[in-house]
Structures are given as structure tokens and as C-alpha cells.
Amino acid sequence: MTRPPSSAAPQSPRSALPGPAPDQPDDIPPVARIGFAQIRQALQAGFRDFRRAPAFGLLFSAFYVAGGLVLTAVALASGQEWWLMPFIVGFPLIAPFAATGLYDVSRRIEAGQPLSWPHVIRVVFAQKDRQLPSMAMVILLLFMFWVFVAHTVFALFMGVSSLTNITSSAKMLLQGRGVLMLAVGCVIGAGFAGFLFAATVVGLPLLMDREVDFITAIITSFQAVAANPAVMLVWAALIAGLLFAAILPAFLGLFVALPVLGHASWHMYRQLLPDA
Numbered sequence: 001m002t003r004p005p006s007s008a009a010p011q012s013p014r015s016a017l018p019g020p021a022p023d024q025p026d027d028i029p030p031v032a033r034i035g036f037a038q039i040r041q042a043l044q045a046g047f048r049d050f051r052r053a054p055a056f057g058l059l060f061s062a063f064y065v066a067g068g069l070v071l072t073a074v075a076l077a078s079g080q081e082w083w084l085m086p087f088i089v090g091f092p093l094i095a096p097f098a099a100t101g102l103y104d105v106s107r108r109i110e111a112g113q114p115l116s117w118p119h120v121i122r123v124v125f126a127q128k129d130r131q132l133p134s135m136a137m138v139i140l141l142l143f144m145f146w147v148f149v150a151h152t153v154f155a156l157f158m159g160v161s162s163l164t165n166i167t168s169s170a171k172m173l174l175q176g177r178g179v180l181m182l183a184v185g186c187v188i189g190a191g192f193a194g195f196l197f198a199a200t201v202v203g204l205p206l207l208m209d210r211e212v213d214f215i216t217a218i219i220t221s222f223q224a225v226a227a228n229p230a231v232m233l234v235w236a237a238l239i240a241g242l243l244f245a246a247i248l249p250a251f252l253g254l255f256v257a258l259p260v261l262g263h264a265s266w267h268m269y270r271q272l273l274p275d276a
Helices: 037-052 054-078 081-098 100-111 117-129 132-158 160-165 170-174 177-200 203-209 214-227 229-247 254-272
Strands: none
Touching (some): 037 100, 100 117, 132 214, 177 203, 177 229, 203 214, 214 229, 229 254
């Protein structure tokens, strides 16, 4: 572990508070090979962090719960409920970015540093001057492209007229071409989610933890997944399954699933890239 900087020294990205960017990027430790036991350890550590500081997880999750409820209300009011389908299926694409504020909380707990709202919020807002917005743009563009592809697949299989009548004939999805459309959509959606998972599972916490560019963070993340394909496949499926289950009860399950998975993602990152 690195020694906390003194108050007189410039603070590095690995400290609890952001500081000026160094002249040279930080070194990245070699990717470690891990086993399935590390998934359980990461989840246990994530739940422990959530219990240690629940207020932070509840606040960050509230933005996504509120956003989901607002989108649902708008869709229902306009009679366009079918818009909710690609959003619900594609939520795991944007959920990793929800965890960025929780990474600093877990980092502080890990380092034995005090937790306070001003410090954590300051770190979160300081990311606007670093590489995280570039990663956020990648996530947002991929999510928007997924929504476009999802509606295109629906129109190709079901026709444009069916797209507007799905709320009155939802059973059309479970018969004939509807089943094939769902199968193709799930395969394509899994491809989107898999790509973004591979890019962010290490990439996002790495950008929070060290001073590196977002391209290097993405490449390192893909290397971590390539070094541990079976473990990362199970980890990705577990995240997607828990998030989908958390969305079903009016998005309220996200109040627990998001913070626990956010904290756990930090601990998974620390296992994949152990400090040199």
C-alpha cells in the first residue's frame, strides 16, 4: 500500500483526494489470475462496505432509481411502454458508471481513511478534469446505439405497425417471429453488454485509482478479462442477473444491488490488479 501524502505535498490520484496530474502516467501492475473464490470474497467485501457506509450507496443509487421511475412514468403517460424494453435490457450497459462514486468510498475504507461527504463528493466532481468523462462518453454512445439497434431489430422482425401496438398485444412477442426476435435481440444485447463489461470492469476503477488515459484503461481491462475468462464470465452474468432482478420491483431493488455491486467491483479490481 502507498503511504498517504502529507498535507504539504501534491496529492496523487491514488490518494483519497484528487490532485494535479503528474508529468508521467502511473505504472500499472501486472494482471493477476484469480479463481472463483474471489467472486465470493468481492461480494462479501462489497456488502461489508455497504453496511459500513450505507448513506453513500443509497444516495448514488437514488439517482438511478429516480431516473428509472421518471422514464417509466413518461412512457406510461405517452402510451409508449415499448420504450422501456431496451432500457431495462440495456441497463447493465450504464450501471457500471453508477459505481464510480462508490469506488472512492471503498478506497477510503480500505486505506483506513475517514469518510465524509465533502471529501467523497469532491473526488467525484474532480473526475470531470480527468479521463472518466471520456469513458462515460463511450458508455453513453454504446447505450444509445444499443437502443437504436434494439428498435431496428424489432422493426425488422415484427414490422413498424407492431412497434406501436405492442402495449395492446404484448403476447405477440411470445409467438411466431416474436420469439425469434427476442432470441436475436438477446444475443446482440449480450454482445453489447459483454464488450462494455470487458472495457469497464477494470477500466473504470483504474481511472479512479491511477493517472492513466482511458484507452490504456480499456486495454488493461480487456487484458484482465482475457487472463481470467471463466471467472469474468461468471462475474458478468452475476452482475447482469442481480441488476435485472433489482429493476423488477419498480427499480427499488437498485437501492441495495447497485451499492453492493459497486463496492464489490472495486474489490474485484483490486484482486485483478493487486498493488505492486
